[in-house]
Amino acid sequence: MTPIKNSSRFHALVPAAGSGSRMGAPHPKQYLDLLGLPVIRHTIDALLAVERLETVWIVLAPDDVWWAQYDWPHDPRLQVLMCGGATRAESVTKALEMIAQYVPDDTWMLVHDAARACISSAVVDRMLEALSEDPVGGLLAVPVADTLKRADKQGRVAETIARDGLWQAQTPQMFRIGMLRDALAAHPEVTDEASAMEACGHRPRLVPSDASNFKVTFPEDLAMAARILGAAREQK
Numbered sequence: 001m002t003p004i005k006n007s008s009r010f011h012a013l014v015p016a017a018g019s020g021s022r023m024g025a026p027h028p029k030q031y032l033d034l035l036g037l038p039v040i041r042h043t044i045d046a047l048l049a050v051e052r053l054e055t056v057w058i059v060l061a062p063d064d065v066w067w068a069q070y071d072w073p074h075d076p077r078l079q080v081l082m083c084g085g086a087t088r089a090e091s092v093t094k095a096l097e098m099i100a101q102y103v104p105d106d107t108w109m110l111v112h113d114a115a116r117a118c119i120s121s122a123v124v125d126r127m128l129e130a131l132s133e134d135p136v137g138g139l140l141a142v143p144v145a146d147t148l149k150r151a152d153k154q155g156r157v158a159e160t161i162a163r164d165g166l167w168q169a170q171t172p173q174m175f176r177i178g179m180l181r182d183a184l185a186a187h188p189e190v191t192d193e194a195s196a197m198e199a200c201g202h203r204p205r206l207v208p209s210d211a212s213n214f215k216v217t218f219p220e221d222l223a224m225a226a227r228i229l230g231a232a233r234e235q236k
């Protein structure tokens with residue numbers, strides 16, 4: 001592969017090497033049926049609809065046997081890396097190490113869960129507008145709406161936590177590839193990219209999103225995702 005010239009400005013990276021253990025299905029949740037297509041296909045279609053994304057990199061597990069069983073968009077911007085790791089952070093880190101050989105360090109990378117299949121291209125475009133001049137980058141997130149309780153070991157309320165200023169982190173999470181690669185290398189224990197950046201002393205910007213961009217995690221989530229995507233289709 002030759003280096004990509006002309007400093008590609010925005011790329012997306014989709015970690016899709018998880019097993020979906022909380023879904024409890026016989027195969028990974030990213031390949032489960034959602035409105036007649038695998039879950040991840042909706043994610044890919046939404047990202048490919050964002051014209052400013054120069055490449056959409058998909059990170060699969062090295063032993064993935066499902067991807068090859070489907071047809072995927074014939075778009076040269078769609079690229080597959082078979083380098084997933086044991087954790088989400090490891091999958092992202094390994095992919096960034098490969099991609100960083102071909103793109104400049106200041107390239108923006110939008111890391112987006114394969115399992116957030118209801119993402120809309122309009123929201124991603126809004127994120128690009130909000131963050132492209134930002135010195136750090138940031139993430140989609142929603143303010144916490146419910147009252148929060150911490151449980152004790154008996155399943156009783158140990159305390160009520162003030163929700164002021166609390167947000168739920170979503171994806172995409174958008175950072176410059178060089179800074180993100182270094183942050184994840186230093187903090188491999190994180191569950192999202194923003195945490196690695198925070199641990200390095202940065203303060204990622206929160207870009208308001210909404211609950212429709214939820215992560216398909218449990219069996220009942222598939223019906224919810226189908227309703228959201230179905231309603232979005234009807235509005236088009």
Ligand SMILES: Nc1ccn([C@@H]2O[C@H](COP(=O)(O)OP(=O)(O)OP(=O)(O)O)[C@@H](O)[C@H]2O)c(=O)n1
Pocket residue numbers: 014015016017018019020021022023029030059084085086087088089091092113114115116215216217
């Ligand atoms: N080793 C891993 C684990 C997760 N992921 C990806 O990271 C995203 C968010 O992770 P999560 O929803 O937790 O997925 P799983 O790990 O597959 O689910 P579970 O935790 O229920 O096993 C998913 O798109 C998943 O495929 C990954 O690329 N590599």
Ligand SMILES: C[C@](O)(CO)[C@H](O)COP(=O)(O)O
Pocket residue numbers: 088113168169170171191192193215
């Ligand atoms: C990145 C993420 O989707 C933000 O909410 C989340 O942290 C991933 O969580 P998991 O630990 O992979 O379930």
